[in-house]
Amino acid sequence: MFSGILISKDDDGQKVEVAQIDEADLPEGDVTIAVEYSTLNYKDGLAITGKGPVVRKWPMVPGIDLVGTVTETTGSEWKPGDKVVLNGWGVGETHWGGLAQKAKLKSEWLIALPESFSPAQAMSIGTAGYTAALCVEALVKAGVTPDQGEVLVTGATGGVGSVAVALLAKAGFTVVAATGKASESDYLTKLGASSTIAREELSEPGKPFQKERWAGAVDSVGSNTLANVLAQTKYCGSVACCGLAQGADLKTTVMPFILRGVSLLGVDSVMAPRDARKPAWDRLAKDLDPSLLELIAGKEIGLSDAIGAAGDLIDGKVRGRIVVDVNK
Template sequence: MSVHPAIVLTGKGPAERVDLTDADLPDGEVTIDVRYSSLNYKDGLAVSGRGKIARSLPMTCGIDLAGTVSASADPAFAPGQEVLVTGWGLSETRPGGYTTRQRVPSRMVTAKPSGMTLRQTMAVGTAGLTAMLCVLALEDAGLRPDGGEVLVTGAGGGVGGVAVLLLSGLGYRVAASTGRPELHDYLRGLGATTLVDRADLATAGRPLDKERWAGAIDGVGGQTLATVLAQTGYGGSVAACGLVGGNDLPATVLPFILRGVSLLGIDSVRCPADRRDRAWHRLGADLPLSRLDSLTTVEPLSDIHALADRILAGRTLGRVVIDVHA
């Protein structure tokens, strides 16, 4: 019986390396030989044991995975087909991608977009999928490249970086907000034309401020989101996808009822398959893959504990792909 090394939460404290067999895999129609996963902030919390990510134990970590179908009871997916799974509760309610083999329900599986490699899909991962879902929501709400400047908060993070790259590649003028001056050249390299100090958005201002943004992608929440709403122009929209700055919203209704501003909630975990497929198709078509490659590093699963510490300390840059065989 083959053995599959995995990074598993077994109790309090950091996750452990555990050897699993096919008998340990959960129920599902599709068995995947995993090639790559990714590193996200939530992965750092899970692997380190510093955050209550897993809802039950033991739990294999890793919120993303990409690999090749080994076996499938669903004719929609054939052995040898390259696929990926992001979100859907991986590492929370279902065993995740930090292993060399995993089994999932077929409804969770996405065919690899044409034009992208498995490594590139994990450079995108949940973070990039979230960024694309934000862009789609803004476009559906009427945002166009000639409509004015678009703000991305938390631009130094995984979602923010891919959002800047996507928007600039689509022809938008992008303002990137960060509290780390050392990232300014990096963000300009992604396509940002304006840099905004995080502190300028984190301070409460007037409930209805000067109109600055045609739209925005916010991964911060809290006072930052309230400030962005107050600065969004007439008929503009803000896609909210994160809460690193807090889960409160100290705002008023004025931007909504006097400027017609829309607040769009974005979730990438339980996102329906049809919208997920649309997002991945657009990522394959619109994401500048050569620039994505330039900001991607591939790290071995054997270093995952050190990598978890790095991402929690804010010391990662760009996208980190995890080679689960190394």
């Protein structure tokens, strides 16, 4: 038996609890992992609170991230004692995830824990930081360079935004951070932002074609914010889109695309292949300063505190990352 957060559903609705789970009930997989840490992402918050249709199979152990040690395997790729990281691949949605002391997964979903990170640090990064790295990689591949001007990061105090600010600044970009929390300007400056703007400047409906400002952007907000960012992006600039914190709608026109050659780069972290994941984690290992990672990490909690923390995350009360010690 092991402890884990279990989400169940019946005619009376959704139930979430820290439960004792039989190892025999673990789903199919060729690698069994003793989980050390997980983390709370926005998607985990939606799953635990029931405020979004994330869970598609019941019952479900949430947690789209985990880091731990291989204990058993029937495959040849991993061996007992290997330290591994899991991000995405539908865990916490259709396959039991990381908010438990044990997990059973497919070997091809795993990557080796980078030597430069401890298990707790890897979860300070989590899917949010890994997604931020994918976004930065996408902008660089699209040809966005520091000499072209300012780069915007929306939702800058969130997990994706915080890491994106740090990585872009390290890569030499002039970073402008958009946030709804004016009190966090010092935090964003420490991460590398050269300036901040109020979230409200972008969150209301605006004209589909506006004055050029951004050479590129990382957007985890969507809706009106993304529409305004596209409308303000410079000629041949690029916007990496990876989230929908404001909404999934996008009310804009083709004008930024056909008159300025703006590129909208969709970034998916869930099913990204290893040849995309490895460069992203390599960038994190190379460019994410340990002192900044400590700043981004936010706080560490135990498994029993994760349910309440999920509600705080959805309500926008969390800065940076929440690391969950599943054995605490």
